Amino acid sequence: xxxxxRALCALGVACAVGTAHADNLSPAEERIVASVRANAPQAMxxxxxxxxxxSGTMNHxxxxxxxxxxxxxxxxxxxxxxxxxxxxxxxxAGHLEATRTGKQGKRLLLLGHLDTVFEPDDPVxxxxxxxxxxxGQGISDMKGGDVVVIExxxxxxxxxxxxxxxxxxxxxxxxxxxxxxxxxxxRDMVDAAKxxxxxxxxxxxxxxxxxATGTVGRxxxxxxxxxxxxxxGHSSGIFGQGTxxxxxxxxxxxxxxxxRELPEANLTYNxxxxxxxxxxxxxxxxxxxxxxxKENIIANTTLVKGDLRFLTMEQAVRVRAQMREIVAQSLxxxxxxxxxxxxxxxxxxxxxxxxxxxxxSKASADAGLGTVAAYPPGxxxxxxxQFVSSYVDSLDGLGVSGRGAHSPNEDLxxxxxxxxxxxxxxxxxxxxx
Ligand SMILES: [Zn+2]
Numbered sequence: 001x002x003x004x005x006r007a008l009c010a011l012g013v014a015c016a017v018g019t020a021h022a023d024n025l026s027p028a029e030e031r032i033v034a035s036v037r038a039n040a041p042q043a044m045x046x047x048x049x050x051x052x053x054x055s056g057t058m059n060h061x062x063x064x065x066x067x068x069x070x071x072x073x074x075x076x077x078x079x080x081x082x083x084x085x086x087x088x089x090x091x092x093a094g095h096l097e098a099t100r101t102g103k104q105g106k107r108l109l110l111l112g113h114l115d116t117v118f119e120p121d122d123p124v125x126x127x128x129x130x131x132x133x134x135x136g137q138g139i140s141d142m143k144g145g146d147v148v149v150i151e152x153x154x155x156x157x158x159x160x161x162x163x164x165x166x167x168x169x170x171x172x173x174x175x176x177x178x179x180x181x182x183x184x185x186x187r188d189m190v191d192a193a194k195x196x197x198x199x200x201x202x203x204x205x206x207x208x209x210x211x212a213t214g215t216v217g218r219x220x221x222x223x224x225x226x227x228x229x230x231x232x233g234h235s236s237g238i239f240g241q242g243t244x245x246x247x248x249x250x251x252x253x254x255x256x257x258x259x260r261e262l263p264e265a266n267l268t269y270n271x272x273x274x275x276x277x278x279x280x281x282x283x284x285x286x287x288x289x290x291x292x293x294k295e296n297i298i299a300n301t302t303l304v305k306g307d308l309r310f311l312t313m314e315q316a317v318r319v320r321a322q323m324r325e326i327v328a329q330s331l332x333x334x335x336x337x338x339x340x341x342x343x344x345x346x347x348x349x350x351x352x353x354x355x356x357x358x359x360x361s362k363a364s365a366d367a368g369l370g371t372v373a374a375y376p377p378g379x380x381x382x383x384x385x386q387f388v389s390s391y392v393d394s395l396d397g398l399g400v401s402g403r404g405a406h407s408p409n410e411d412l413x414x415x416x417x418x419x420x421x422x423x424x425x426x427x428x429x430x431x432x433x
Contacts, residue, residue, distance in 0.1 A: 215395065226336060
């Protein structure tokens with residue numbers, strides 16, 4: 001029906017916030033949105049139940065228990081659920097996977113995680129309302145995001161809109177500290193991505209100036225090891241013929257050249273630990289070492305460990321070549337080598353990811369929740385979606401909004417749960433038509 005307020009909306013005059021822009025939603029979509037909203041109190045109860053179970057990455061029983069609760073919900077929505085065990089040597093709880101298969105629309109992979117950074121002896125509060133916020137272990141990172149997935153699917157199920165769709169839900173048990181080797185701990189996720197067209201991940205929605213954003217790119221986390229050798233000798237001969245510059249000056253030259261020559265957007269490289277002298281030892285497992293040397297001896301060895309964060313593999317290949325070139329320009333009497341270790345591949349902000357964000361933004365606007373812009377990719381740390389983003393179009397940051405993730409003050413902005421579930425339900429609906 002044509003109403004006065006809708007006429008104002010059409011003329012671009014401010015519409016009531018939170019009211020669906022009904023002209024832009026189909027009748028089925030309107031019912032789906034209403035269904036998400038109607039179930040909001042139960043959604044908060046589900047979140048409370050799961051937040052009150054400690055599921056630190058190393059608390060395997062807790063991770064499994066949270067997984068069991070979400071599995072029960074997904075069973076009710078017609079998914080086939082299974083628990084994926086990890087080898088005992090990996091010391092991780094495993095993952096929850098839920099699948100349904102059909103022939104309609106895009107095949108989706110929905111990513112969440114069951115674990116939190118808070119282990120059982122951590123003093124962080126359980127679910128606790130504080131004024132207009134709610135505190136709790138992993139409430140926004142990311143049990144809230146998991147509940148967004150469940151609630152969006154519940155509303156779609158009620159409408160019969162999941163029929164004949166292909167959707168895989170993967171809630172990992174070790175996102176906060178992924179088990180090694182990652183070729184095993186992320187194998188099932190990569191396999192699921194290969195059976196999908198699109199991956200959506202439910203890490204927190206970052207709100208900038210009151211507007212929700214979406215994550216179209218995340219930087220890699222990778223590290224490097226620089227080993228420098230010099231000729232040991234009497235300090236009085238430093239810079240001289242035969243003795244040379246020593247390993248410590250050579251390491252300083254290399255690091256300073258990195259600082260001066262490498263800067264570019266979305267790239268950082270940080271030396272985190274350095275050891276130099278006549279003998280050094282270093283333990284990778286606890287990142288601790290010792291160095292021995294004397295003021296009157298030219299150092300013959302230096303070790304530096306650092307990280308390198310980049311947005312695309314092209315950038316990584318190019319910058320690593322530059323670093324190798326700098327390393328190779330040895331001062332007299334020295335030599336050096338650098339090696340690189342990958343941990344999380346980057347999620348590059350591809351055109352496919354941007355297109356996905358457009359669909360999400362339109363769904364949000366159509367529901368009266370405002371458009372959604374891209375969050376600057378260089379600003380987000382590593383996340384699970386990076387293991388699959390090279391296979392499928394990907395979008396992250398679709399979960400709840402909160403402050404202080406990983407800190408004792410981690411909290412939730414309660415209204416963000418419903419908003420994220422509305423946006424997600426519409427996005428999944430449109431992608432699977
Ligand atoms: Zn997380």
